[in-house]
Amino acid sequence: MSVQHRVVLTGFGVLSSIGQGVAEFADGLRLGRSGSGPITAFDTAGFERTNGCEVAGFEAARWIQHVPAEQLGRAAQFSVAAARMAIQDAGLTEDALREPLGLISIGTTDGESADLEFLVEQDVRGGPWAMDRVRAARVSAGRLSLEVAQELGLSRVEVPTIGTACAAGNYAVGYGFDAVRSGEVSYAICGGADAMSRKTFLGFYRLGTISPDVPRPFDVGREGILTGEGAGAMVMETLESALNRGARIYAEVLGYALNCDAHHPVAPDEASIARCIQLALKDANVKPSEVDLISAHGTGTKANDVTEVRAIRSVFGADTPRTVSLKSMLGHTMGAASALATIASALAITHGFIPPTINHRETDPECPIDCVPNIAVPADLRIVQNNGLAFGGNNAILVLGRYEGKPR
Amino acid sequence: MTAGYGNSERVVITAWSAISPFGIGRSPFLDGLRSGRPVDAPLDSGDWPQVPYSRACLVPGFVPREVLQRKGTRTMDRMTALAVATVGQVLQEDLAPVPGQDTGVVLAVTNGSVESVMDFVRTSLTARSPLHVNPGMAPRGVMNYAAGQCAIWYQLTGPNATIAGGRTGGLLGLNYARRLLTRGRAKRVLCGAAEEFSYGRSWVEFHSRDDHTLLLGEGAAVLSLESAATGGPELAEILAVESRVAVSGDFATAVDTSVEAVLARCGIRPADVWSVTTCGSRIPAVTDILNAKFTPAALAAVPSADILGDTGAVSGVFQIAAVLATAEQSPADLDRIALVVAVERDGTIACVALRLPGSSTDSGQAS
Numbered sequence: 001m002s003v004q005h006r007v008v009l010t011g012f013g014v015l016s017s018i019g020q021g022v023a024e025f026a027d028g029l030r031l032g033r034s035g036s037g038p039i040t041a042f043d044t045a046g047f048e049r050t051n052g053c054e055v056a057g058f059e060a061a062r063w064i065q066h067v068p069a070e071q072l073g074r075a076a077q078f079s080v081a082a083a084r085m086a087i088q089d090a091g092l093t094e095d096a097l098r099e100p101l102g103l104i105s106i107g108t109t110d111g112e113s114a115d116l117e118f119l120v121e122q123d124v125r126g127g128p129w130a131m132d133r134v135r136a137a138r139v140s141a142g143r144l145s146l147e148v149a150q151e152l153g154l155s156r157v158e159v160p161t162i163g164t165a166c167a168a169g170n171y172a173v174g175y176g177f178d179a180v181r182s183g184e185v186s187y188a189i190c191g192g193a194d195a196m197s198r199k200t201f202l203g204f205y206r207l208g209t210i211s212p213d214v215p216r217p218f219d220v221g222r223e224g225i226l227t228g229e230g231a232g233a234m235v236m237e238t239l240e241s242a243l244n245r246g247a248r249i250y251a252e253v254l255g256y257a258l259n260c261d262a263h264h265p266v267a268p269d270e271a272s273i274a275r276c277i278q279l280a281l282k283d284a285n286v287k288p289s290e291v292d293l294i295s296a297h298g299t300g301t302k303a304n305d306v307t308e309v310r311a312i313r314s315v316f317g318a319d320t321p322r323t324v325s326l327k328s329m330l331g332h333t334m335g336a337a338s339a340l341a342t343i344a345s346a347l348a349i350t351h352g353f354i355p356p357t358i359n360h361r362e363t364d365p366e367c368p369i370d371c372v373p374n375i376a377v378p379a380d381l382r383i384v385q386n387n388g389l390a391f392g393g394n395n396a397i398l399v400l401g402r403y404e405g406k407p408r
Numbered sequence: 409m410t411a412g413y414g415n416s417e418r419v420v421i422t423a424w425s426a427i428s429p430f431g432i433g434r435s436p437f438l439d440g441l442r443s444g445r446p447v448d449a450p451l452d453s454g455d456w457p458q459v460p461y462s463r464a465c466l467v468p469g470f471v472p473r474e475v476l477q478r479k480g481t482r483t484m485d486r487m488t489a490l491a492v493a494t495v496g497q498v499l500q501e502d503l504a505p506v507p508g509q510d511t512g513v514v515l516a517v518t519n520g521s522v523e524s525v526m527d528f529v530r531t532s533l534t535a536r537s538p539l540h541v542n543p544g545m546a547p548r549g550v551m552n553y554a555a556g557q558c559a560i561w562y563q564l565t566g567p568n569a570t571i572a573g574g575r576t577g578g579l580l581g582l583n584y585a586r587r588l589l590t591r592g593r594a595k596r597v598l599c600g601a602a603e604e605f606s607y608g609r610s611w612v613e614f615h616s617r618d619d620h621t622l623l624l625g626e627g628a629a630v631l632s633l634e635s636a637a638t639g640g641p642e643l644a645e646i647l648a649v650e651s652r653v654a655v656s657g658d659f660a661t662a663v664d665t666s667v668e669a670v671l672a673r674c675g676i677r678p679a680d681v682w683s684v685t686t687c688g689s690r691i692p693a694v695t696d697i698l699n700a701k702f703t704p705a706a707l708a709a710v711p712s713a714d715i716l717g718d719t720g721a722v723s724g725v726f727q728i729a730a731v732l733a734t735a736e737q738s739p740a741d742l743d744r745i746a747l748v749v750a751v752e753r754d755g756t757i758a759c760v761a762l763r764l765p766g767s768s769t770d771s772g773q774a775s
């Protein structure tokens with residue numbers, strides 16, 4: 001491990017239920033906007049709870065210029081559009097990215113499972129010969145990363161899609177960090193993307209975890225999540241490269257950690273999450289007392305919130321920093337969730353505020369934290385920790401820092 | 409030659425196993441590869457009443473409950489059972505065990521078990537109420553279910569990742585695992601891939617292909633990777649992995665530049681290469697480039713794992729297993745270099761260079 005470049009975030013692309021593009025997203029976070037509303041992506045007849053957090057008014061053609069639209073499912077349209085936004089936001093052109101080696105890694109829970117669901121509907125109605133060839137040809141989850149390269153015309157890139165469910169965004173950002181830090185690639189475009197999925201809605205519904213109205217993380221009256229959709233993509237590069245080209249630096253990636261509970265397919269494990277936090281802080285060379293804010297996984301289910309808060313408190317004790325759930329605003333955007341939360345954390349550092357946990361009425365005594373209820377607060381943030389936890393006991397925790405010249 | 413990543417830690421393969429259409433485990437794989445016996449067979453119309461193919465390459469006699477011999481296989485999809493069983497075999501092969509908390513799992517998939525996803529949705533669409541599905545079946549419809557189950561089954565609490573990259577997924581996963589090790593995030597990574605034959609996958613594949621000559625296959629293969637410093641047996645060293653995108657279908661440039669980049673990272677010429685094999689999709693432009701670049705002897709040194717059918721994400725790992733098996737069966741005095749080139753017709757190429765240590769080489773040292 002001889003080479004250790006510092007890695008910074010210099011461009012963001014966002015598609016979310018509370019705003020598209022960095023500026024709208026930052027406004028939404030500051031205003032505590034809610035992305036909740038009735039689901040339109042699929043038929044909810046027969047379900048009593050029918051809300052979700054959808055991206056309204058997405059104009060694929062505005063961002064996707066080269067790859068034919070029918071070649072992309074909605075999730076790949078999201079990843080490609082968010083990636084193009086991110087390089088524009090970074091002040092880069094695709095021409096500048098053609099020569100250097102790069103990594104494009106998008107995390108996802110469901111890939112194009114909405115297309116698979118459509119094929120099943122066709123099968124049920126007309127038998128398997130009736131399945132649509134165009135949709136069948138685009139369901140491979142690897143295309144979420146690959147099509148970014150096709151759209152931008154980038155050949156000298158590695159394009160792994162990371163399918164580690166609801167922590168996949170942090171996995172992808174972590175992978176970008178390792179690849180850029182070692183100098184093996186010059187830049188990375190990383191993040192997460194997922195589209196509304198009937199399968200995911202149904203799965204969470206039958207596990208009894210869908211909220212009747214809105215998500216209320218850490219609230220004594222919480223009733224579950226809303227499934228959501230969206231994408232977050234970011235440009236990662238070495239500090240040297242960012243300084244040389246005079247790029248705006250949103251934040252520095254200080255480190256991350258991955259571990260696995262190896263315990264239960266869906267129930268989170270307190271000790272294992274605590275260990276992941278400790279590994280991440282160690283990787284980032286940060287002491288618990290230096291963390292100013294935690295962006296929690298914070299789904300708004302009792303199983304998650306209580307376990308996650310206990311894990312956090314076991315590491316931070318009485319000094320537990322303010323701990324917010326962006327899913328109160330965005331819903332659970334699956335593979336996009338921790339990527340959007342990474343972007344939100346960096347925007348919080350850049351603009352000096354803490355996004356609130358909205359829909360909050362009364363904090364659960366079993367979640368003794370300051371979740372910054374309902375209204376954003378100004379704050380001077382130097383270090384933010386972003387938690388991503390997934391089914392399968394897959395934990396991924398990222399640590400961001402304000403860029404401050406001298407290395408930590 | 410040297411590992412192509414500066415001073416970073418050398419990463420080596422210390423054990424492997426495969427559950428393939430040749431049979432369950434390493435020895436049927438070795439025997440099957442040596443004999444080159446075809447493994448495609450007619451599909452039993454009772455078991456597979458409505459699939460678009462009449463033949464496929466299935467793993468013979470793979471019954472999860474019998475192979476895994478434990479409770480908990482009832483809700484497991486076939487792909488997960490293949491992955492869990494293969495990881496178990498590698499753990500048995502591994503002579504120098506590493507603690508579970510230092511052991512990671514990296515599993516390459518195409519979409520996970522598409523049958524699990526489709527079956528769950530189909531049940532909801534056809535039941536009297538859309539809610540009449542078994543909630544216990546929800547988790548297996550998520551892509552990382554198999555990797556998570558591998559961890560649960562064997563108490564592996566290190567990094568656990570699922571990599572989706574179609575037919576290049578196996579090599580993209582290998583590079584992911586290599587970086588976990590060189591960055592010190594794990595001491596051992598069980599790195600492999602799994603794919604199942606199913607109604608759902610057969611129809612998705614059928615509708616997305618024009619060329620049906622390569623029959624569908626299934627199986628799982630897993631390599632145990634460690635930093636050389638850990639001191640385990642060294643079956644092969646991962647010298648370099650390079651990947652390129654065939655922008656707008658330009659596979660010729662993508663394969664040429666990925667292979668050249670691997671050779672450059674290792675400081676070798678095409679003439680130094682003992683074996684070159686391809687796996688995944690068959691693209692004529694790829695074959696043409698490799699035929700022009702390498703000797704006929706190199707192109708024929710290791711059999712193609714295509715004999716196992718189109719095994720999707722597993723194809724790259726099966727091909728690496730074929731290299732390891734061939735090297736084991738025909739030992740050499742000197743080190744040999746093998747390249748495996750994985751091709752995904754969606755537009756990705758990945759190439760790995762392996763060093764197979766010769767019997768006269770001190771196994772801990774690259775020459």
